[in-house]
Amino acid sequence: MLIIDGVKFDIPIVSLKRTADFLDKYAKRTEDGNLQRKLIGVYFNYQLKLARSTKVSKTEYQKLWDKLTEPVEFHTVVVPGESGNYTFTAYFANVGDELLSQHDSASYWKGLTVNFTAKSPARKPS
Numbered sequence: 001m002l003i004i005d006g007v008k009f010d011i012p013i014v015s016l017k018r019t020a021d022f023l024d025k026y027a028k029r030t031e032d033g034n035l036q037r038k039l040i041g042v043y044f045n046y047q048l049k050l051a052r053s054t055k056v057s058k059t060e061y062q063k064l065w066d067k068l069t070e071p072v073e074f075h076t077v078v079v080p081g082e083s084g085n086y087t088f089t090a091y092f093a094n095v096g097d098e099l100l101s102q103h104d105s106a107s108y109w110k111g112l113t114v115n116f117t118a119k120s121p122a123r124k125p126s
Contacts (some may be wrong), residue, residue, distance in 0.1 A: 001078075001080065001085075002014075002050075002064075002077075002078070002079065003077070003078035003085075004039065004068075004075050004076070004077055004078075004108065005067070005075050005076055006076070007063075007067065008066075009060065009063070009064045010056065011050045011051055011055075011056045011060060011061065011064055012050065012055065012056070013048065013049070013050060013051075013080075014050060014051055014067055015047075015049040015074075016046060016047075016048050016049075016079060016080065017045050017047040017048075018044060018045070019044070019045050019046075019047075020042050020043070020044055020122075021042070021043045021044075021045055022039060022041075022042055023039075023040045023041060023042075023043055023121070024037055024038060024039055024040060025038040025039070025040050025072045026038050032038075034039055037069070038125045039125050040121060040124075041120075041122070041123055041124040041125065042121055042122055042123040042124075043117075043118040043120075043121050043122060044082075044086070044088065044118055044122040045090075045115065045116060045117050046070055046079055046115070047113065047114075047115050047116075048079070048113065048114050048115075048116065049111065049112070049113045050064070050109065050113075051112075052100055052109065052110035052111070052112075052117070053097075053100070053109040053110070053112075054066040054092075054100065054108045058106065061109065061112075064112075065095075065112075066089070066113060067091075068092055068095045068114050069095055073079050073091060074089050074090065074091050074119055075089070075092065076088075076103040077089070077090050078117050079116070084117025085090070088116075088118055088119075088120075089118070089119040089120065090116040090117055090118050090119060091116075091117050091119065092114055092115065092116060092117075093114075093115045093117055094113065094114065094115045095112075095113070095114045096105040096111075096113055096114075097109040097110065097111050097112040097113070098111045103114055
């Protein structure tokens with residue numbers, strides 16, 4: 001299940017990859033070789049791959065494409081989490097798919113992927 005900005009999309013998820021990216025305010029080595037570091041937080045980012053358009057309605061696929069390519073800065077995203085769903089604010093990057101076939105002026109697509117990059121850290125140092 002995928003929910004973006006409160007809208008549920010009924011398109012099967014083929015793959016959902018998650019990374020925990022550590023972002024520093026600064027990280028530098030001193031003259032004696034020790035690392036000085038100020039951690040801002042840990043960001044949970046996702047890469048999503050969805051089923052090809054022949055497995056879902058053309059309307060649903062187009063609705064999702066339109067949402068993923070909407071020219072806004074951030075979206076609220078709900079993805080599967082470890083215990084229920086995980087909700088976060090993200091921007092979208094690297095949205096893409098590939099033409100599978102065309103029949104009677106209808107185009108069918110495969111390999112729809114998108115990266116969700118978190119706006120703020122999921123975890124902060126104490």
